[in-house]
Amino acid sequence: MHNNKLVRATYLVLLVVLLAAPFIGLYPVFVMKLLCFALFACAFNLLLGFTGLLSFGHAAFFGFAAYVTGYAIRVKGWPPELALLAGAAVAAAIGLVFGLVAIRRQGIYFAMITLALAQMVFFVCLQAPFTGGEDGLQGVPRGTLFGVLPLASDTVMYYVTAAIFVACFLGIARIVTSPFGQVLKMIRENEPRAVSLGYEVDRYKLVAFVLSAALAGLAGSLKTLVMGFASLSDVHWSMSGEVILMSLLGGVGTFFGPVFGAGVVIGLQDMLADKVGAWVTVIIGAIFVVCVLAFRKGVVGELQAFLERRRARAPHSPARL
Amino acid sequence: MGQLMLGLVNGAFYAMLSLGLAVIFGLLDIVNFAHGALYMMGAFAAWILLDRFELNFWLALIVAPLIVGALGVAIERSMLKHLYGLDPLYGLLLTFGLSLIFEGLFREQYGVSGKSYPVPELLSGATDIGFMVLPNYRAFVVFASLVVCLGTWLLIERTRLGAYLRAGTENARLVQAFGVNVPLMVMLTYGAGAGLAAMAGVLAAPVIQVTPLMGSNLIIVVFAVVVIGGMGSILGSVLTGLGLGVIEGMTRVFYPEASSVVVFVVMVIVLILRPAGLFGKET
Numbered sequence: 001m002h003n004n005k006l007v008r009a010t011y012l013v014l015l016v017v018l019l020a021a022p023f024i025g026l027y028p029v030f031v032m033k034l035l036c037f038a039l040f041a042c043a044f045n046l047l048l049g050f051t052g053l054l055s056f057g058h059a060a061f062f063g064f065a066a067y068v069t070g071y072a073i074r075v076k077g078w079p080p081e082l083a084l085l086a087g088a089a090v091a092a093a094i095g096l097v098f099g100l101v102a103i104r105r106q107g108i109y110f111a112m113i114t115l116a117l118a119q120m121v122f123f124v125c126l127q128a129p130f131t132g133g134e135d136g137l138q139g140v141p142r143g144t145l146f147g148v149l150p151l152a153s154d155t156v157m158y159y160v161t162a163a164i165f166v167a168c169f170l171g172i173a174r175i176v177t178s179p180f181g182q183v184l185k186m187i188r189e190n191e192p193r194a195v196s197l198g199y200e201v202d203r204y205k206l207v208a209f210v211l212s213a214a215l216a217g218l219a220g221s222l223k224t225l226v227m228g229f230a231s232l233s234d235v236h237w238s239m240s241g242e243v244i245l246m247s248l249l250g251g252v253g254t255f256f257g258p259v260f261g262a263g264v265v266i267g268l269q270d271m272l273a274d275k276v277g278a279w280v281t282v283i284i285g286a287i288f289v290v291c292v293l294a295f296r297k298g299v300v301g302e303l304q305a306f307l308e309r310r311r312a313r314a315p316h317s318p319a320r321l
Numbered sequence: 322m323g324q325l326m327l328g329l330v331n332g333a334f335y336a337m338l339s340l341g342l343a344v345i346f347g348l349l350d351i352v353n354f355a356h357g358a359l360y361m362m363g364a365f366a367a368w369i370l371l372d373r374f375e376l377n378f379w380l381a382l383i384v385a386p387l388i389v390g391a392l393g394v395a396i397e398r399s400m401l402k403h404l405y406g407l408d409p410l411y412g413l414l415l416t417f418g419l420s421l422i423f424e425g426l427f428r429e430q431y432g433v434s435g436k437s438y439p440v441p442e443l444l445s446g447a448t449d450i451g452f453m454v455l456p457n458y459r460a461f462v463v464f465a466s467l468v469v470c471l472g473t474w475l476l477i478e479r480t481r482l483g484a485y486l487r488a489g490t491e492n493a494r495l496v497q498a499f500g501v502n503v504p505l506m507v508m509l510t511y512g513a514g515a516g517l518a519a520m521a522g523v524l525a526a527p528v529i530q531v532t533p534l535m536g537s538n539l540i541i542v543v544f545a546v547v548v549i550g551g552m553g554s555i556l557g558s559v560l561t562g563l564g565l566g567v568i569e570g571m572t573r574v575f576y577p578e579a580s581s582v583v584v585f586v587v588m589v590i591v592l593i594l595r596p597a598g599l600f601g602k603e604t
Contacts, residue, residue, distance in 0.1 A: 105548070109548060
């Protein structure tokens, strides 16, 4: 597998860029926001890419956890580490409930059920007293992590965010390559066979769903900490759509695809938001259409396929390419 | 009583939309997320036809579905046909992207504030039927949607074309082998489904504000309706749609805060008790 060397080198370069970002002129708040969404997309991809379940309701975990963290810090005065954990834990709990209901149906129904359940969470957030309604929770202070790290400094916050992201990214990679992850992939490829081999498919799906929800929640909580607010747009169905687009664009079922997709989507929104108004929605929709019609493997997925084709061809005709 | 009637009106829209979804899903194996956007465009088409070309409601009720139906045919020919045989999830994602495009375009052009569409003169006013005062137009909406749904049901269950359609749903390749032009049938089915959504939009224009966002808010509820009813049976989806509209209306009377989520709650209960949906077949 001499492909491994290339992959390792790429990740090493990316890690160096990640560590050096504040010093090479990248705006830290933007990179932090990007990392939050990249984590969200990776969490989502754990479910779609490696288990084959399309959830259309991940905004519920992301957005509700964002509210929980904001509420815990601003109203209850909890320290940031506890507030982050609370967000992820609540998201996991919602994920458990969603999972128990949605896993009763498969395929396309699963997507519709998760969408409907997430819409329920949206209405709860719209009407519940603790979310601040249309205004959301504004001005959430970052506080001091473990009582020693002052997160108010963008640099400190940046490295904490980067550390959480890298840890979760490696964690997801570990889950996917573990025996548990192999079972998930089997369910994705051939569910009836998994059942006939004696695996309790629904339980595996549920665990994957809860894990994905918890990580998506952590991403939302982190976003509140970084940006200082939680709002209704975090729980809206369009957020569920965006995270699907990130995975699809980058490459469903690849490790780095969702990170790449998040970079493109967040970058586009950041560049275009104040210039073109509602056209952003049109552009996002158009990318969706092009992705589905032209490259369903996504950018990273197509690149991988290209490298594999080249490697397969190499022994026979080394002169080519 | 007024809320109950409003619930029935909403239920009529749920019924018409979930009917279109079920027919499209049956033949194309695609869950048409763009159904909400097509409904929105039907309402906008009616509004534009009145505003620019002074075409009245009755003409709009025919012209708008034709325009949107033609758009549906174009969508099927240019995009959806490339997805047949793939995982149905791709169809959902493609039509989701399309609905974002349409919604964005209309928002760019008309903003998010609602446009109001006047109730046609013939149906303005209300009739006192003893125990309540019934606005004529609302009664008409419920009646018209029942006629449309019943007509679709008859078309599918009782005609030759409908027989082809049902056979195509069962096994498209076999039907094609018998000499039926299946691609044409698929194209017209999607067009008809789009037209049906647009007709619901025209009917809705005088009762609600016409906005670019009216479709996406509705489609999620309609999805829940489809999950509750199961996409197998046409009469089932009509009954479920009307029933849920009424339940929603009643909730608005007794506990208004829950009215926006009651359909989803019903969905959860149904999924726990009867995972295949009320009229669905267990797969």
